Structures are given as structure tokens and as C-alpha cells.
Amino acid sequence: xxxxxxxxxxxxxxxxxxxxxxxxxxxxxxxxxxxxxxxxxxxxxxxxxxxxxxxxxxxxxxxxxxxxxxxxxxxxxxxxxxxxxxxxxxxxxxxxxxxxxxxxxxxxxxxxxxxxxxxxxxxxxxxxxxxxxxxxxxxxxxxxxxxxxxxxxxxxxxxxxxxxxxxxxxxxxxxxxxxxxxxxxxxxxxxxxxxxxxxxxxxxxxxxxxxxxxxxxxxxxxxxxxxx
Numbered sequence: 001x002x003x004x005x006x007x008x009x010x011x012x013x014x015x016x017x018x019x020x021x022x023x024x025x026x027x028x029x030x031x032x033x034x035x036x037x038x039x040x041x042x043x044x045x046x047x048x049x050x051x052x053x054x055x056x057x058x059x060x061x062x063x064x065x066x067x068x069x070x071x072x073x074x075x076x077x078x079x080x081x082x083x084x085x086x087x088x089x090x091x092x093x094x095x096x097x098x099x100x101x102x103x104x105x106x107x108x109x110x111x112x113x114x115x116x117x118x119x120x121x122x123x124x125x126x127x128x129x130x131x132x133x134x135x136x137x138x139x140x141x142x143x144x145x146x147x148x149x150x151x152x153x154x155x156x157x158x159x160x161x162x163x164x165x166x167x168x169x170x171x172x173x174x175x176x177x178x179x180x181x182x183x184x185x186x187x188x189x190x191x192x193x194x195x196x197x198x199x200x201x202x203x204x205x206x207x208x209x210x211x212x213x214x215x216x217x218x219x220x221x222x223x224x225x226x227x228x
Contacts (some may be wrong), residue, residue, distance in 0.1 A: 021080040037124045045071035058095040061117040132160025
């Protein structure tokens, strides 16, 4: 994974446009250096997708979790990625270009697009040497049906199996009243608890830094670690 905070921007291309053929053979070293987890954001919604080194039609497989598909339906099902003139291209399996991210290192460059929408793709370096406790500790964002409802600061024990969470000021009123102050994790299941130790929300890990679940009323939740 790239060690610098890679920031790439794009304006959405027409879905019917053909992908460029510039993504010819690249070295394994460059491929592995580019592949990894990325935070995709449009300034309102965000999610984490994974660019893999697994070959697919038109490029390499991009793992797109449900949270990404809800926030960015243009990605569809079965998105692939490729390298094109130093940037990252996202296409569908029919090689129709969805988006192109020209490389910009260490800065954000804005530009007007036809539909006025700009997406930002930021490389997330989740170092494999981090302990489970280090992976769990930090700033986490809770989204309910793609709407940011609360930001939590999480503290963890060394094993990453239990700790505390504290809501930052600015949580939506209906969410702040849930009284979440503790958490426990067993395997891939994360339980958010109240002061009495009673589980209020139960989530399942869908990525190293993402836990998801559904509340009564089919409200989709995503708890994602924020590296900003």
C-alpha cells in the first residue's frame, strides 16, 4: 500500500463510455503498491472499498461493500479497477468506464464537472503489524442509511476485544440518547453497550475497519474508522 496519503479526484464519466485501453501490463510491484483499502467520499457520504490484485475482466477486482453500493450506486456490482497513465480507473465488467482518478500527491485539486459532483479517493494504510487493539482504537463514524449520525472516540484493550466509546459533541439528538459507553468484540461480532452492560447495537465486521448491521425498521448501520 502506498505510504503517503494518496488523494485522487474525479468527475463521474458517462456510464456508457468505453474504458481506456491505456491500462496495459503493469509490474507486480506497482500493482501491489497501488492495491489496498481506499476511502471514497463525495463530501457527504463515504465508505471504504478494497482494490485487490485478483484478475477480472477489464482489470482487477474491486471489493465494494454494501455501504459503498448504497452511497455510490454508479459502482454497481462487480466493479473492476485498472491503472491508466498513473491514475486509477474504475470500470464495470463490460469495460465501460465509471470513473477516473488522476494521481495527486499531498494535495486536493478541485475541478468543475458536468454534473457538478466530485469524488475523493484516499489511500488508507492499515499496517498489518498493528495489533487488534490498535486497529480498534481511534476515531469512528456511525452512519445510519448513509447519514452521519455520530462520531465516537474508541479506546481498546490490547487484544481488541473490549473497551469504551465516547460520543463527540454534535451527534444527532435521537442518536445521542442511546447511551453507548462500552463495547465488546468476539470474533467478527461487535456489541455496543450501555452503562449497565446491556447490548444496544450488534454489528458484524465487513472490513478490517468497518462494522455493519441493521436496526429495527431496516435502518442500515455502518461504523467505520476515520483516518482524517
